[in-house]
Amino acid sequence: METADFVVIGGGIAGAAAAYELAALGTTVLLEREAVAGYHTTGRSAALYTEAWEHGVVRSLTIASRPFLENPPPGFADYPLLSPLPVLLIGRQDQVQTVAALADDATALANVTLVDGGAAAEVCPLLQPGYVAAAILESNAMEIDVNGLHQGYLHGLRDRGGELRLNAGVDTLRRTQAGWVVTAGESTISAGVVVNAAGAWADVVARLGDVEPVGLVPYRRTAFVFPSPTETTGMPMVVDVDEEFYFKPEPGRFMGSLAEEMPMEPHDVRPEEIDVALAIDRIQAATTLEIRHVARAWAGLRSFVADRLPVVGMDPEYPGFLWLAGQGGAGIMTAPAMGALAAALATEGQVPADLAAAGVSATALAPDRMRV
Numbered sequence: 001m002e003t004a005d006f007v008v009i010g011g012g013i014a015g016a017a018a019a020y021e022l023a024a025l026g027t028t029v030l031l032e033r034e035a036v037a038g039y040h041t042t043g044r045s046a047a048l049y050t051e052a053w054e055h056g057v058v059r060s061l062t063i064a065s066r067p068f069l070e071n072p073p074p075g076f077a078d079y080p081l082l083s084p085l086p087v088l089l090i091g092r093q094d095q096v097q098t099v100a101a102l103a104d105d106a107t108a109l110a111n112v113t114l115v116d117g118g119a120a121a122e123v124c125p126l127l128q129p130g131y132v133a134a135a136i137l138e139s140n141a142m143e144i145d146v147n148g149l150h151q152g153y154l155h156g157l158r159d160r161g162g163e164l165r166l167n168a169g170v171d172t173l174r175r176t177q178a179g180w181v182v183t184a185g186e187s188t189i190s191a192g193v194v195v196n197a198a199g200a201w202a203d204v205v206a207r208l209g210d211v212e213p214v215g216l217v218p219y220r221r222t223a224f225v226f227p228s229p230t231e232t233t234g235m236p237m238v239v240d241v242d243e244e245f246y247f248k249p250e251p252g253r254f255m256g257s258l259a260e261e262m263p264m265e266p267h268d269v270r271p272e273e274i275d276v277a278l279a280i281d282r283i284q285a286a287t288t289l290e291i292r293h294v295a296r297a298w299a300g301l302r303s304f305v306a307d308r309l310p311v312v313g314m315d316p317e318y319p320g321f322l323w324l325a326g327q328g329g330a331g332i333m334t335a336p337a338m339g340a341l342a343a344a345l346a347t348e349g350q351v352p353a354d355l356a357a358a359g360v361s362a363t364a365l366a367p368d369r370m371r372v
C-alpha cells in the first residue's frame with residue numbers, strides 16, 4: 001500500500017487548485033476517473049469572472065481570487081489568465097425591479113453602474129431598440145483562460161512533487177485509525193486527509209466512505225456557439241437579469257445559453273435541442289441577431305446544495321474527510337481562494353487571515369450546516 005499526506009478526488013478545477021496548494025504542505029496524489037482532467041464541468045463553463053452577478057460569501061471568494069488570477073506565481077501560466085469582458089445584466093420594463101434590487105447590492109462595487117436602456121444600447125449596439133429598460137454594467141468583469149488556469153495548477157502540482165493519476169476512479173474509501181484508505185483501480189493509498197472534489201459526484205464519493213451526503217443536486221445548463229455577423233471585439237457579455245438567457249462574445253462568434261437549471265443525477269450530460277432553440281428565440285427577441293446556424297452545443301452540470309453556497313471544510317463527523325463541493329456556477333472564478341481555503345482547513349483548521357478579512361467564514365461553508 002502507498003502512503004500520502006493528502007489524496008484529492010476529482011481532477012477538475014476544484015481538485016486541481018486544492019492539490020496544488022496541498023502539494024506545498026505534504027505528499028499529494030490527485031485522482032481523476034477520466035482519461036482527461038477537466039472533461040466534466042470545468043471544461044464546459046462560460047469562463048466568466050464577475051463580482052456583480054454573485055452575492056455574499058461567493059462574491060467574497062471571487063474577489064479574493066482576483067489577485068491570483070491577475071498575478072499568478074512566476075511560471076504558472078504562459079499567457080495572462082484574465083482578459084477584459086464587460087458584463088451587461090439587462091432587464092425589460094417588467095424586470096426593472098429585479099435590476100434595481102441587484103443594483104442596490106452590486107453598485108457598491110467599483111466599476112459597477114446602473115444604466116438606462118439608451119446607455120445599454122451604446123454598450124451593446126446589437127440590442128433590439130426599446131428592449132432594455134434598465135441594466136447593470138460591470139465594466140471590469142473578465143474572461144478567464146480556464147485551460148491556462150487548470151493546466152497551471154496541474155503543472156504546479158507536479159513541480160511541487162505531487163502526482164496526477166488519470167483513469168483512476170475511486171472505487172472504495174475506508175476509514176482507519178490514521179485516516180483513510182482509498183482504492184482507485186490498481187492504486188491503494190493510505191492518507192491522513194481525503195479531499196472530496198468530485199464535482200457533481202461529491203455525494204456519490206461520500207457514500208463510498210459511508211460519509212453522510214450533503215444533499216448535492218447537479219443541474220444541467222446548456223451552451224452553444226453561433227457565428228457573429230459583425231466584429232465582436234469590445235462587445236460585452238449580455239445576461240438577462242432573471243437568467244432567462246445570456247450570450248458572450250468570442251472571436252468571430254458568440255456563445256449562447258438558456259441559463260437553465262434542470263436537476264438530474266450526475267452523468268456525462270448532453271445538450272437538449274429544445275433548450276438551444278429556446279435560447280435562440282430569446283436572444284433573437286432581445287437583439288438584432290439572426291441565428292441560422294449553431295456550430296456546436298454542449299451541456300454541463302452546475303451542482304448546488306440547498307442554500308446554494310459551496311461546501312468547504314473538514315467534516316466534523318468524519319475526521320480527515322474534507323469537502324470541496326457545491327461550487328454551482330462560480331467554481332472557476334473562485335478556484336484560487338477555494339484551493340487556498342481547502343488547504344488551510346485541511347492542515348491548520350482555520351480560514352486564512354486574508355480570506356477571513358474578505359468575509360469568508362468557515363461556518364457559512366461548513367458541511368454539517370446541511371445536516372440540521
Ligand SMILES: Cc1cc2nc3c(=O)[nH]c(=O)nc-3n(C[C@H](O)[C@H](O)[C@H](O)COP(=O)(O)OP(=O)(O)OC[C@H]3O[C@@H](n4cnc5c(N)ncnc54)[C@H](O)[C@@H]3O)c2cc1C
Nearest residue numbers: 010012013014033041042046048170199300330331332333
Ligand atoms: C454552462 C456552464 C457555464 C458556467 N460558467 C461559469 C463561469 O462563467 N464562471 C465560473 O466561475 N463557473 C462557471 N461554471 C461553473 C464551473 O464550471 C464549475 O463550478 C466548476 O467547473 C466545478 O469544478 P469541479 O472541479 O468541482 O467539477 P468538475 O470539473 O466536474 O470536476 C470533478 C471531477 O471529479 C471526477 N470524479 C468524479 N467521481 C470520481 C471518482 N469516484 N474518482 C475520481 N474522480 C472522480 C470527475 O470525473 C470530474 O473530472 C459554469 C458551468 C456550466 C455548466
